[in-house]
Amino acid sequence: MDFRSRIEELLNGFLAERTDLFLIDLKISAGDDVTVILDGDQGVSLQDCLDASRAIEFNMDREERDFSLQVMSAGLSEPLNSERQFKKNIGRELDVLLKDDTKIEGELLKVEEDKITLVLRYRKPKEIGKGKVDVVEEKEIPYTEIKKALVAIKF
Incomplete structure (x- = not known):
């Protein structure tokens, strides 16, 4: 399984448990900088971002592939797209x-x-x-x- 597919699988698993949250965007740069933008029906808390980050990071092997991960909520500058x-x-x-x-x-x-x-x-x-x-x-x-x-x- 390639890197992006593994990230998507872990993220989708997390979002299946947290049905109040949904994915806005997933970006992976050429240098393996992963950015996840989430939104929620009642907003997104810092704890929500930490939980999503842990769901991905704790299930990836950094020895196999080094990456940086940033999980954030959709801000006011993010366009509405769903x-x-x-x-x-x-x-x-x-x-x-x-x-x-x-x-x-x-x-x-x-x-x-x-x-x-x-x-x-x-x-x-x-x-x-x-x-x-x-x-x-x-x-x-x-x-x-x-x-x-x-x-x-x-x-």
């Missing part, structure tokens, strides 16, 4: 970049198997007269149209 990640962020503001490079910002209202629904709030000019009116609309966006989606950071 239905499960979108579901845990319902009610939060998202910045969504579509494949046609259109940018949309809105509150995540609903997550379905093939699309998300955002509530967009903006002001537009009145059709008659001066001034602007507030507009609230729902926009459905299929996953296939999303290039990148991030949780909006507001201060």
Whole structure:
């Protein structure tokens, strides 16, 4: 079994026991630097990262292959890339970049198997007269149209 397959097998075994956690990304560099990014339905604790690290490291032979291992939680800078990640962020503001490079910002209202629904709030000019009116609309966006989606950071 090759190195990547062994890491994936150990990680999948750990995640089968911890169904509240899920894999976001597994990267293995040419120099055998292993980076595991996890997320969880209720977030990821330091202990969760330690447990995942131990599940991999304690079952690998460093005499056979030397590697470095880093296990971390998905941060706010990590794009949302799975239905499960979108579901845990319902009610939060998202910045969504579509494949046609259109940018949309809105509150995540609903997550379905093939699309998300955002509530967009903006002001537009009145059709008659001066001034602007507030507009609230729902926009459905299929996953296939999303290039990148991030949780909006507001201060």
